[in-house]
Amino acid sequence: MSALGNERSDCRGRKAGFGSMASPRIIDWSASADRIETIADSLTNAGKAFDRVETARAAEYCRRRAAGKPESERAEIALTEFVRAHHQLLDWIFYGDPRCMIAELAGQ
Numbered sequence: 001m002s003a004l005g006n007e008r009s010d011c012r013g014r015k016a017g018f019g020s021m022a023s024p025r026i027i028d029w030s031a032s033a034d035r036i037e038t039i040a041d042s043l044t045n046a047g048k049a050f051d052r053v054e055t056a057r058a059a060e061y062c063r064r065r066a067a068g069k070p071e072s073e074r075a076e077i078a079l080t081e082f083v084r085a086h087h088q089l090l091d092w093i094f095y096g097d098p099r100c101m102i103a104e105l106a107g108q
Helices: 029-045 052-066 073-085 090-095 099-106
Strands: none
Touching: 029 052, 029 090, 052 073, 090 099
C-alpha cells in the first residue's frame, strides 16, 4: 500500500493551475510553501529560468495562510502564475499528491 492510500486518482482532463484541483480536501498550507520551495530548488538545479520574486510571493502566500493571516490577492495571483508558468499541478502543491503530475508527464 502506498503512502497515498488505495484510492484512485482521476486525472483525466486536468490542466496545470487551479482547474486541476480535485474534490475539496484540507490544504496543508505550510507543506504547500515547502513544495513551492522544492520546485524552485529543482528549477534552479536544472538551470531553468524562473521569477524568484514571484516564487517567493507564492510561498509567502501559503505561509500566511498557514499562520491564519489575511489573504493577499497579489500573492494569490503570484501563486497562480507560478503554477501556470512552470506547468505544475495544485494536487501536488496543495495535497502532496503526485499521481496526476506523473500521469500527465507520462503522456507527453
